[in-house]
Amino acid sequence: MSEDLVLVINSGSSSIKYQLLDPETSAVAASGMVERIGEAEGGIEHKADGKTVEHRGPIADHTAGLRLVFDMFAETGHDLASEGVHAVGHRVVHGGEVFYRPTLIDDGVVEAISELSSLAPLHNPANVAGIESARELLPGVPQVAVFDTAFFHGLPAAAKTYAIDAKVAAAHGIRRYGFHGTSHEYVSGQAAALLGRDPGALNQIVFHLGNGASASAIRGGNPVDTTMGLTPLEGLVMGTRSGDIDPGIVAHLVRSARMDIDQVDELLNRDSGIKGLSGVNDFRELQRLIDAGDPAARLAYDVYIHRLRRYLGAYLIELGGVDAITFTAGVGENSPQVRADALAGLTRFGIAVDPDRNTAKDRAARRISPLDAEVAVLVVPTNEELAIARAAREVVAAG
Ligand code: AMP
Numbered sequence: 001m002s003e004d005l006v007l008v009i010n011s012g013s014s015s016i017k018y019q020l021l022d023p024e025t026s027a028v029a030a031s032g033m034v035e036r037i038g039e040a041e042g043g044i045e046h047k048a049d050g051k052t053v054e055h056r057g058p059i060a061d062h063t064a065g066l067r068l069v070f071d072m073f074a075e076t077g078h079d080l081a082s083e084g085v086h087a088v089g090h091r092v093v094h095g096g097e098v099f100y101r102p103t104l105i106d107d108g109v110v111e112a113i114s115e116l117s118s119l120a121p122l123h124n125p126a127n128v129a130g131i132e133s134a135r136e137l138l139p140g141v142p143q144v145a146v147f148d149t150a151f152f153h154g155l156p157a158a159a160k161t162y163a164i165d166a167k168v169a170a171a172h173g174i175r176r177y178g179f180h181g182t183s184h185e186y187v188s189g190q191a192a193a194l195l196g197r198d199p200g201a202l203n204q205i206v207f208h209l210g211n212g213a214s215a216s217a218i219r220g221g222n223p224v225d226t227t228m229g230l231t232p233l234e235g236l237v238m239g240t241r242s243g244d245i246d247p248g249i250v251a252h253l254v255r256s257a258r259m260d261i262d263q264v265d266e267l268l269n270r271d272s273g274i275k276g277l278s279g280v281n282d283f284r285e286l287q288r289l290i291d292a293g294d295p296a297a298r299l300a301y302d303v304y305i306h307r308l309r310r311y312l313g314a315y316l317i318e319l320g321g322v323d324a325i326t327f328t329a330g331v332g333e334n335s336p337q338v339r340a341d342a343l344a345g346l347t348r349f350g351i352a353v354d355p356d357r358n359t360a361k362d363r364a365a366r367r368i369s370p371l372d373a374e375v376a377v378l379v380v381p382t383n384e385e386l387a388i389a390r391a392a393r394e395v396v397a398a399g
Helices: 062-075 107-118 124-137 166-171 181-195 248-256 261-270 273-278 283-291 295-319 329-334 336-342 355-359 384-397
Strands: 006-011 016-021 028-035 042-048 051-057 087-092 143-147 203-209 213-219 222-226 324-328 376-379
Touching: 006 124, 006 384, 016 062, 016 384, 028 062, 042 062, 051 062, 062 124, 087 124, 087 384, 107 124, 124 143, 143 384, 181 203, 181 213, 181 222, 181 324, 181 376, 181 384, 203 295, 203 329, 213 295, 222 295, 248 261, 273 283, 273 295, 283 295, 283 329, 295 336, 324 329, 324 336, 329 336, 336 355
Parallel strands: 006 087, 087 143, 203 324, 324 376
Antiparallel strands: 006 016, 016 028, 028 042, 042 051, 203 213, 213 222
16 A cells, blocks of 8 residues: 555654655655664654554664664554555755756765755755665665755845855855745645635745744745745744844854854854743743743744844835735744734734634634735645655656
C-alpha cells in the first residue's frame, strides 16, 4: 500500500522530522521526529495508526537515525524498503540562484546543494545529510528537493536587491532570497480557494508566524516582497532571532564588546528575538509571563507586534491595496491576541477582525473578519509536508 505514499523529510543539524503521506488525500500514514543526533542520548518518537513508538539511545548520524526510523516503520506496518514508496520529498532551505523549482535529485544536485552551504551554513549541510541517508536506504526511489527559497525566486529587482556595492554583492551571491516559500505559496493558494477567487486576481499579505516568522506580499499569485533576506534572520521578530536590526550593531559588537563574528551570529540567531527580550522563546510561555505582569515579556510582545504592523503598512502600500490578509503557523494559527493586535485600529483601511470569529475554537481554514469587511482576514493552517509531497509527486510524474 505504500506505493502511493510520499515520504517527506525535513532534516536539521541534529534532528529529522518526517511524514509518510498520501499527496492525493493528504492522509498521514505515519510521522515522527528524530532528535539529538550525535549526542549521548538521542530519541525518536514515531506515530502510526494512533500508536506512538519510542526509541531512546545514542544516534550517531542521520543515516543511523533514518535506519532506526525505517525499522519503526516496519514494526508499524509500513516496510518502506520492500514495499517501496512513490517518492521521497526533501525540504531544502537554500536553493540560491540555482534552484527555483522542485528538482529531481542526482549526484550533481546534491553537490550543488552542498556548494550553497556558505549561504545557509546551519541548514544546507543538514539537508544534504538527510538526502544522502535517504538515497542510501531507499536506492531506486526518486528523491525530490523542494526549496524554501523557490517561491521568491522571481522577486522584483527593487525588492530583492540590497543597496551595497553591486560588485561585492554579485561576487558573493548577496541578494534577498526569502524563506518559508513553500508555506507562503501553499497558504496563499488555500486562501484564494477559501474565498472562491482566482489567485491571479488577488492581492494578498501572508504572515507565517511560527518559531521562525516571515511575511510576504503577493500580487496575482506572485510574491512581490518578503521579510526574510539573504538568510532567515531578516525581517520580523522571531522566537530566538532578532529580525531587522541596524547592521551597524554587528560592527559595534565586534569592536566594542570584542565579540567574534560567530558569537555575533549566535547572539542574533539564538539569543535574540522574543527570547532575548523576555527569557523565553515559546509564545505560550510569553503569554503566561505577560499575564503575571512581567514587564520584559510585555515589551517583547509589543516589539513583536510593532514590527508586524510596520511590514503590514509597507506591504499595503507596495500592493496598492489588499484583498486578503492571512495568518498561519504556530503563533498565527493559535494566537487570537496576536491577530487582533496586529490589525487593531485599521477599519479606515477596510481591515477588521470579528472578535467572536477570531476566538472561535476552530482548527480549519476560516475567515475571521466581519463578512462585510472590505479585506478578508483569514486563518489558514499551513501544511508544508503536504505541499512538498505534492511537488515531489508532480516532479516524478513529469519524469
Ligand atoms: P511553529 O514553528 O509553526 O511550530 O510554531 C511554534 C510557535 O507557535 C511557538 O512559539 C509556540 O509557542 C507557538 N504556539 C503553539 N501553540 C500555540 C498556542 N496555542 N498559542 C500561542 N502560541 C502557540
